[in-house]
Amino acid sequence: MDPIIEGIIRALDLILSGDPEVLSITALSLLVSAFGTMLACVWSIPVSTVLALRSFRGKRFVKGLFNALIGVPTVALGLYLYLLLSRAGPLGYFQLLYTPYAIMIGQAALVTPIVVSFATGALESVDPDLRTLARTLGASELQTYGVVIREAFWGVVLAVIAAFNRAFAELGIAMMLGGNIRNLTRVLTTAIALETARGEIALSIALSFILLGIVMSLSIAINLARKSAR
Amino acid sequence: MSRSAITKLQASILLVLVLAGVGLAVYGYSLAQPQPRARLIVSTTTSLYETGFLDELKSKFELKYPNLNVSFISQGTGLAIQTAMRGDADMILVHDPARELQFLTGGYGVNRKIVAYNFFVVVGPSEDPAGIMGKSPSDAVKAIRSAGLSGTAVWVSRGDDSGTHSKEKSLWKAIGLDAKQLRAEKWYLEAGSGMTATLKLANEKRGYTLTDIGSYLLNFNNHNIDLVKLVESGKSMLNVYSVIADNPKNANMTKANFEGAMQLIKYLVSSEGQDLFANFGVSNYGIPLFSPYIKLLETQSDPQVIKWVSELGFFEGSECPQQSRYQADDLYSIQAAVPALLVSLQTGAEQRKTTHWIRSLKA
Numbered sequence: 001m002d003p004i005i006e007g008i009i010r011a012l013d014l015i016l017s018g019d020p021e022v023l024s025i026t027a028l029s030l031l032v033s034a035f036g037t038m039l040a041c042v043w044s045i046p047v048s049t050v051l052a053l054r055s056f057r058g059k060r061f062v063k064g065l066f067n068a069l070i071g072v073p074t075v076a077l078g079l080y081l082y083l084l085l086s087r088a089g090p091l092g093y094f095q096l097l098y099t100p101y102a103i104m105i106g107q108a109a110l111v112t113p114i115v116v117s118f119a120t121g122a123l124e125s126v127d128p129d130l131r132t133l134a135r136t137l138g139a140s141e142l143q144t145y146g147v148v149i150r151e152a153f154w155g156v157v158l159a160v161i162a163a164f165n166r167a168f169a170e171l172g173i174a175m176m177l178g179g180n181i182r183n184l185t186r187v188l189t190t191a192i193a194l195e196t197a198r199g200e201i202a203l204s205i206a207l208s209f210i211l212l213g214i215v216m217s218l219s220i221a222i223n224l225a226r227k228s229a230r
Numbered sequence: 231m232s233r234s235a236i237t238k239l240q241a242s243i244l245l246v247l248v249l250a251g252v253g254l255a256v257y258g259y260s261l262a263q264p265q266p267r268a269r270l271i272v273s274t275t276t277s278l279y280e281t282g283f284l285d286e287l288k289s290k291f292e293l294k295y296p297n298l299n300v301s302f303i304s305q306g307t308g309l310a311i312q313t314a315m316r317g318d319a320d321m322i323l324v325h326d327p328a329r330e331l332q333f334l335t336g337g338y339g340v341n342r343k344i345v346a347y348n349f350f351v352v353v354g355p356s357e358d359p360a361g362i363m364g365k366s367p368s369d370a371v372k373a374i375r376s377a378g379l380s381g382t383a384v385w386v387s388r389g390d391d392s393g394t395h396s397k398e399k400s401l402w403k404a405i406g407l408d409a410k411q412l413r414a415e416k417w418y419l420e421a422g423s424g425m426t427a428t429l430k431l432a433n434e435k436r437g438y439t440l441t442d443i444g445s446y447l448l449n450f451n452n453h454n455i456d457l458v459k460l461v462e463s464g465k466s467m468l469n470v471y472s473v474i475a476d477n478p479k480n481a482n483m484t485k486a487n488f489e490g491a492m493q494l495i496k497y498l499v500s501s502e503g504q505d506l507f508a509n510f511g512v513s514n515y516g517i518p519l520f521s522p523y524i525k526l527l528e529t530q531s532d533p534q535v536i537k538w539v540s541e542l543g544f545f546e547g548s549e550c551p552q553q554s555r556y557q558a559d560d561l562y563s564i565q566a567a568v569p570a571l572l573v574s575l576q577t578g579a580e581q582r583k584t585t586h587w588i589r590s591l592k593a
Contacts, residue, residue: 034250087317088482095485097318098271098301181301182285197426198280199454 010202011209022203026210029187032100032174033167036107037115041160044115048159049145051116052123053131063120069113074172081106082176098179103187106173111163118162122155123148154226161222165215267299270490273311273319275393276424277445278471279304281519283510290506291497298490306424308391314338314474317482321475321491325442326393327543330472334545334554338483339474341558342550344543345498346471346507346520347535350397352461353429353446354438359383362438363460368404370461374438375407378417384437388428389420397469398440404466429455442469444511444519451515468535470543471520473498477556488557496561499524 014022051063083089085097085105096102126148134144149156171189178185180194188211195204278284284302291300303313307324314322315338322339324330333339352362352370360377362370377383387409388395399409412418419435421428425445432439433455443462449455461467473495476486497503504522511519526536545551548562555562 087485089316092317098303179301179303181303182288184301197276197424198282199426199430199449199452 007202007205011206014203014206015209019206022206022210024183025186025188025191025207026214028100028185029168029189029211030214032103032187033107033164036104036167037111037160037164039104039108040111040115040163044112045119045156048116048119048123049149051120053145053148063117066113066116066120070117072110072113074110074170075176077110078106078173078176081109081173085177097177098181098185100178100185102177103174103185106177107167107170110170110173111167114163114166115159118159119152119156122152122159125155126151158222158226161218165218169211169215267297268487268490270298270300270321270487270494271303271319272300272321272323272494273303273305273309273313274323275307275310275325275471276304276426277325277394277442278323278520280424280426281444281448281511283444283506283520286510287498287503287506290502291494294497294502295493298493300494304424306388306390306392306395308395314476315482317476317480317484317486319476320487321473321494323471323473324393325469325471326396327470327472327545328396329393330474331545333474334551337480338477340477340550340554340556341492341495341561342472342474342554343495343499343561344470344472344523344539344549345503346523347526347539347543348443348469348471348520349463350394350440350467350469351443351446351459352438352440353432353455353457354383354460355436356456356458357436358458358460360438365461367401367461367464367466371401372405375405375412375417378415381417384417384419384432384435386419386421386428386432386435386437386439388425388440389422390424392425393469394425394440394442401440401466426454429457433457447511447515447517447519465538465542468538468542470523470539472543472549475556479556492557492559492561499561501525 051059051066081102082097084091085094085102086092087095087097096105130151131144131148134147139147169189171193174180174185174187174190175193178187178190180186180190186194188207192204192207192211195201195207274284279302284304288300288302292298303310303319305313307326307329310319310322310324311326311329311333313319315333315336322333323345330339330342334342352367354360354362354374360370360373360383362373365373374383374385378385387398402409402412413420419431419437421431425441426449428439429441429445429449431437438460439457446457446459450457475488475491475495476483478484478486478488501524504525507520507522508518508525511517523539526532530536540547543549550558550562
């Protein structure tokens with residue numbers, strides 16, 4: 001029991017004293033995952049609007065595909081992207097492998113199905129009468145989409161936060177595409193894996209507390225915000 | 231009325247989110263661009279990495295060459311070499327001579343230099359159920375297998391194609407066994423991960439394993455494991471670390487940072503780089519985790535080890551065949567002295583002369 005308690009005490013000390021290593025790893029983690037999620041939103045939200053509000057052939061298949069991809073294993077995705085981004089691979093020209101951009105791109109790909117599926121669900125749950133009403137009041141098709149998105153705003157935000165949490169907490173892509181390089185691509189999850197392998201349990205525990213804390217407080221904050229908005 | 235108020239609130243939240251995203255992106259971009267420093271990517275072994283040696287090497291080296299930004303990718307030797315073969319690393323720092331030769335002869339690497347060495351040890355539980363304490367390496371693995379077959383001992387293999395894994399396979403081969411067949415036997419476990427993880431697994435299973443001495447000391451002193459050293463030293467347990475630069479003429483490697491790689495190689499063989507090896511770990515463990523090889527050549531402190539290194543780590547009598555050298559400058563001027571030095575081992579007076587000669591070459 002002792003080493004665990006000792007580890008927890010040292011972990012709290014590392015966090016409370018603002019250890020620079022811990023801070024920089026946390027900052028990089030937040031930045032990379034935030035940007036990765038934003039990148040995913042750029043294409044995912046238009047896609048989910050189309051999926052939710054238009055009907056076309058094969059729509060159910062596309063929706064089913066995105067749903068199925070939610071559980072894609074990060075190591076598999078990491079492997080494919082590694083082969084793409086490697087200097088010997090098709091996108092090798094850009095020399096992205098082992099940079100934070102590689103992780104961002106990987107995480108964006110990883111969370112795209114989450115944003116698409118959750119946001120589509122939120123948009124579909126908006127009362128269809130609202131659309132009819134908007135159209136009868138003279139709104140164009142695009143304006144109607146705007147009305148629906150506004151109505152489903154918190155649902156979409158929830159989708160984005162869920163996506164961020166997934167990106168923030170994944171290990172496989174950050175390890176395979178980032179390489180866990182100190183001060184460059186070392187994020188919370190890869191640092192925890194490394195420090196545990198090194199036997200630096202206290203540092204691992206400290207980093208895991210930060211990881212858990214951020215993921216949980218985001219979920220709580222979004223729930224509170226949703227309630228107060230109603 | 232209230233409806234439009236909420237809309238404004240929502241719009242402003244969205245705006246803030248977007249702005250935050252853009253800000254984060256810009257900040258992230260600036261953070262991720264340590265340029266104009268040129269990047270030097272080194273794929274390397276887990277044992278060097280986990281001990282923390284490479285962190286120290288990075289800070290000292292970058293202090294001297296501020297135009298370079300060194301990134302270490304820690305993998306097993308097998309994977310480290312493949313990473314370099316794909317052109318994803320600029321050089322390798324590994325410990326598996328047979329694979330290194332393939333890397334050189336395949337046209338992937340140039341300018342191999344042996345920089346350091348230490349010894350592998352067979353560790354196991356203090357009860358030592360197979361009774362290998364003090365035995366020779368081949369007798370020890372023989373005893374472990376027979377104890378394993380009778381169900382009293384367990385062997386934990388790295389199983390990750392690392393340099394340590396290669397060494398382990400050669401131990402089994404020396405007693406006429408194929409590691410591939412051993413995998414089918416119950417007492418033979420494969421960890422499939424780095425050295426520390428493997429040691430911890432062996433510790434939990436009360437099994438035997440092969441480790442480099444550096445990783446063992448690190449984990450033993452951290453109280454990660456309580457396994458004890460049972461078989462050590464001997465030529466077959468020698469562990470030789472070398473560096474190889476990517477061959478800039480290879481089609482996969484045209485973008486490799488060859489100049490940076492050569493700078494790091496020259497730094498590692500310089501007396502400053504060698505001192506880094508000689509001093510690392512001394513304050514914590516009482517002995518260096520990695521022994522400097524060039525320093526050994528200069529001081530002649532252990533002729534036996536010099537001979538072993540040349541037998542285990544040399545190809546065609548040299549650490550790097552002539553056709554695998556490229557713009558090596560004076561990198562091999564010291565190496566040229568080694569054969570002469572081996573001859574001179576017999577006579578002490580001549581030995582001193584050679585040492586003197588090497589020193590003057592170095593200066």
